[in-house]
Amino acid sequence: MKNKKIKCLILGLIIIGLIVIVYFFLKKNDTIDLDNKIDALSYNMKLDLDTKNKVLNEKVEMEIKNNTRKSIDEIVIRDMTKSLLKYYKENYNKESNNKSEILGIKENDIDLKYTIEKDSIVKVKLNKTLKPNDTVKINVSIKTDIPERQDRFGYIKRNDGYIYALSFCFPYLADNIDGKWILNPYFDDGENRSYDLADYEIEIKHPSDYLVIATGSEETNNGITKITAKNIRDIAIVLSDMYKKDSFEVEGIKINNYYLDSKYTEKYRKLTKLVIEESIKVYTDKVGKYPYDTLDIAPLLFGFGYGGMEYPSLIMTNATSFYDGTMMDAWSLHDGLTHEIGHQWFYGTVGNNEYSEGWIDEGFTTYLERQLFGLYDGEAHKYLREIDEYAPSIEDNIKSREELMETAREDYKDIYLNVSPDKYENDQSYGEAEYETSYIFIQEIRMAMGDEKFNKFLKDFYKTYYLKTVNTDMVLKLIREYDNSKKINEIIDFYFK
Numbered sequence: 001m002k003n004k005k006i007k008c009l010i011l012g013l014i015i016i017g018l019i020v021i022v023y024f025f026l027k028k029n030d031t032i033d034l035d036n037k038i039d040a041l042s043y044n045m046k047l048d049l050d051t052k053n054k055v056l057n058e059k060v061e062m063e064i065k066n067n068t069r070k071s072i073d074e075i076v077i078r079d080m081t082k083s084l085l086k087y088y089k090e091n092y093n094k095e096s097n098n099k100s101e102i103l104g105i106k107e108n109d110i111d112l113k114y115t116i117e118k119d120s121i122v123k124v125k126l127n128k129t130l131k132p133n134d135t136v137k138i139n140v141s142i143k144t145d146i147p148e149r150q151d152r153f154g155y156i157k158r159n160d161g162y163i164y165a166l167s168f169c170f171p172y173l174a175d176n177i178d179g180k181w182i183l184n185p186y187f188d189d190g191e192n193r194s195y196d197l198a199d200y201e202i203e204i205k206h207p208s209d210y211l212v213i214a215t216g217s218e219e220t221n222n223g224i225t226k227i228t229a230k231n232i233r234d235i236a237i238v239l240s241d242m243y244k245k246d247s248f249e250v251e252g253i254k255i256n257n258y259y260l261d262s263k264y265t266e267k268y269r270k271l272t273k274l275v276i277e278e279s280i281k282v283y284t285d286k287v288g289k290y291p292y293d294t295l296d297i298a299p300l301l302f303g304f305g306y307g308g309m310e311y312p313s314l315i316m317t318n319a320t321s322f323y324d325g326t327m328m329d330a331w332s333l334h335d336g337l338t339h340e341i342g343h344q345w346f347y348g349t350v351g352n353n354e355y356s357e358g359w360i361d362e363g364f365t366t367y368l369e370r371q372l373f374g375l376y377d378g379e380a381h382k383y384l385r386e387i388d389e390y391a392p393s394i395e396d397n398i399k400s401r402e403e404l405m406e407t408a409r410e411d412y413k414d415i416y417l418n419v420s421p422d423k424y425e426n427d428q429s430y431g432e433a434e435y436e437t438s439y440i441f442i443q444e445i446r447m448a449m450g451d452e453k454f455n456k457f458l459k460d461f462y463k464t465y466y467l468k469t470v471n472t473d474m475v476l477k478l479i480r481e482y483d484n485s486k487k488i489n490e491i492i493d494f495y496f497k
């Protein structure tokens, strides 16, 4: 009798156990588990900026953990410098320096064998099999020329000094899903960075009269700057002997707003400060809290017609017309700066694959720029209208939105948002798809849901994926959780394949 009871109990427990296992197995397969990957936990970098020869020497140690269920013998590292230099040479400065080489890859002190494919894919054979849950430290040494071009990677010279932009030039572990490597090519029109969050410790040697601005926090002593950044997707460093800085606080975030001296400096300082203050307030209120303590804004001279560039806790904004130009383009600065600030929320905080699913960060950021900030009648907008006679009124902005929406279904009927740039059909272009069409998609969803429900969705989306990574399926699933009506599904079917 007693025995039978125990047997029944054991059998019952086994059945419950099996049900639990099956439940979790099914649940796991419901969406892609983006944490199930070979993960770069931290990067420790020693950098040496040689301004005489325009060369960057990099020693990068990455700590890598195998979070998959399989053992691995090989990892993939991305080094974009070759692709980047090649692109610059072909499309811009043909005379520019363009050499970049990997000097060696080591595990402890042992040299590792590696092969390079398509300029940027570095397949590294590990010395020892990396079992599930094991970690390994890999050291990569790179020496790269710095091209003369003001962009994400390069330098420019002006009468009063230099500006160096260092980004897209640091080697990193390729993103992967369950050990399957994602190997998108270098993409100059948009981005193709890692979306993985990691901790960074960096030491960079540079001329002692240069100011150093970087993602995370920085501390300079005698020409050596130490940079610390935690739980962050990417690194950028801007160095210059031309910068001055305004510091202020917004929503508890320390803002370092750098500027260049020119005849428009006072207008630049006032407009940028107002845009920064009000953008952060509006986005915090309507979307959620910014995750880091500081935000640095560095003015770069990208040239006319270029926007800015976003990094977590650092923005490169385009100050060309305020510094080089004879005509100050305040409107572009106003819109461009709030756009890059918006990326702190979508890209920096809620991350996604910027190459194959760029619609997520660009679409939501454009929504923040045009809807949340573009229709916000604050001091920044008032001041913009004061100094730029061409700048639109709030009513003009509403009208532009209506006009765009009126023809969108016809204009974008051949564009699908979940198509990566290498698979574009017809005349689909990155700007049209990832910015305009995705913005319209989000507007259509907002209008179908109604503002109240949509605003709740937006906050929930941000909170749910705060410092996590999303893909298209996850976003659409959440939209449908808020509204699974015929109308919403029709909109999704129209814009997605």
Ligand SMILES: [Zn+2]
Binding pocket: 339, 343, 361, 362, 365
């Ligand atoms: Zn953008």
